[in-house]
Amino acid sequence: MSGTTEFEALFNHATIGIIVSNSQGKIINFNPSAESQFGYSKNEVIGQSLEILLPDQFRKFHETLRNNFYTHPSPRRMGEGRDLYGRKKGGAEFPIEISLGYYSNNGQHYVIAFSIDISSRKKSEEMVLNQRDELKRVTTEIKLLNEELEQKVKARTTMLIETLNQLERSREELSRSLENEKNLNELKSRFVTTASHEFRTPLSTILSSAYLLEKYNDTQEVEKRKKHLRHIKDAVADMKDILEDFLSLGKLEEGLVRANTVTESVTVFIQYLQGIIDETMPICKTGQQIILQHTGISPVTIDKHIFRNIMLNLISNAIKFSPQNATIHISCTFEKNKFSVVVQDEGIGISEEDQQHLFERFFRAKNAANIQGTGLGLHIISKYLELLNGSIHLTSELNNGTSISFTVPYKQAK
Structure with a gap:
């Protein structure tokens, strides 16, 4: 030819x-x-x-x-x-x-x-965006309802149940709609699968607690009502964390996150880090403690918002995967051209086989299957560190804890 x-x-x-x-x-x-x-x-x-x-x-x-x-x-x-x-x-x-x-x-x-x-692709993208906005809208409504629930338990219980039923119907409609979109990429498909799975447990907790609240009308049953209110708060907090993971990943994937660094003294920075640690104390298990140590006196240059998201994720993981009475060690090293952080726990550890995939989207270690999570945390952390030109390293052994360290150099972030 x-x-x-x-x-x-x-x-x-x-x-x-x-x-x-x-x-x-x-x-x-x-x-x-x-x-x-x-x-x-x-x-x-x-x-x-x-x-x-x-x-x-x-x-x-x-x-x-x-x-x-x-x-x-x-x-x-x-x-x-x-x-x-x-x-x-x-x-x-x-x-x-x-x-x-x-x-x-x-x-x-x-x-x-x-x-x-690209007409078909545009229609598919519009459908996914509409469904995501609807999911975000309904989840926000649930958060607002929960804030008012403490003062208006009886009056708002029926509305809460209806809202939850609406959210469940929206979830099912979202799944059915996206099943027909064969050309959507892996991220969108995995979003539906993971969101559906991870929302099910907190939704069930909220729904069952709301039903029980209707029955506890006697003034002598205040403690029972408080217990179920705590269950609802915890479940909504879990849903908020899951949604934050998806929203953070979406912004990172779309290139909407930019690093805005500031320079602070070690003293001010350590106070800021201690505040982050204090935020996680309410989710600590019985007897767990967090110990913070640091060395070096060089000023720190960092995007504080990104750093906070990284640390909240790492500390929450350490708490979640460690048993009661465990100690979580956090150490910081401040040098002239960089700073490093190590978070070490006494948790269930990670097999060598699973360690190769930990920073992939939606990956979950085999021994963590029964512990709630999206499989996005470490992937999101790695994306944040890319923006800061940083690096991350993990060492772990099954049943013997995990140590995660990351380093951020003092040079122009992306």
Whole structure:
């Protein structure tokens, strides 16, 4: 097969639209996939301006962009960071992705546009965003209801049960909708699976406690009501932590998180770290204690918000996976060009096999299957440390605890 024949076969059978134009912006070739996308036949567009394929409001601006491209041609995606739209023969507009290339022949310059109709993808993304917003909205309602529940237990119990039922229905509808979206990537699919599993336990706790609260009307049963209120608070806190993991991961994956570092003295920084530790004390098991040590006097440069998220995650894990009466050691080392933190627990440990996958999304060690969690914590920590140009290291042994250390250098964060 000759080179020309091979090119014609590729051009005519490509699953993406291929549009070739000259330096005057006139279409000189138009493959079958482009015909299918835009509704024009090849003969209808040959010699026509490229702008015939664009919505009216973009045509004038596109002429300027086209002329600039011919002045400085280079292969690239078109409209980086913007939504692009094509216009069909009948006038209908549709979302599209365009990549540009160029070539020269006999002193003439030509541009090749590769087009993909992304209408189906946009519909799928919109559905997922709507479902995620609905889940966030309903979860926020539950939090507000819980805050008022302490003063209006009897009056709000019925509303709480209805809201929880609504959340359960939303979860089921979310699962059914996403099952039909075969082209969604792994993150979206795993989000539904993990969220459904992790929300089930706190939802059941809240629902059962709410039902029992209706029965405890006697003033002598105050302690029983308080006990079930605590159950509801703990369950909602678990749901909030799970949702925070998903939201943090989403922001990190979309590049919405930026590091904003400040420099502080060791004394001020240690006080800040002690405050983070104090936040975790209410979830400590009976007899557990946290010991903080530090060495060095060099000032610390860090994004405090990111550091807080990292430490809350590591300390919470140490508490969760350690038994009663265990000691959790936190040590900090402050050097001239970097600082390091080590969090060491006396927990269940991690097998060598599982250690290879700990920083992957949604991964959970085999011996942690019965302990609540999303499998996102260490993955999120690793993403945060990437923003700070930091590194993380883990050593562990089954039934003999885990030590996690991370280092942050003092240089420009991402």
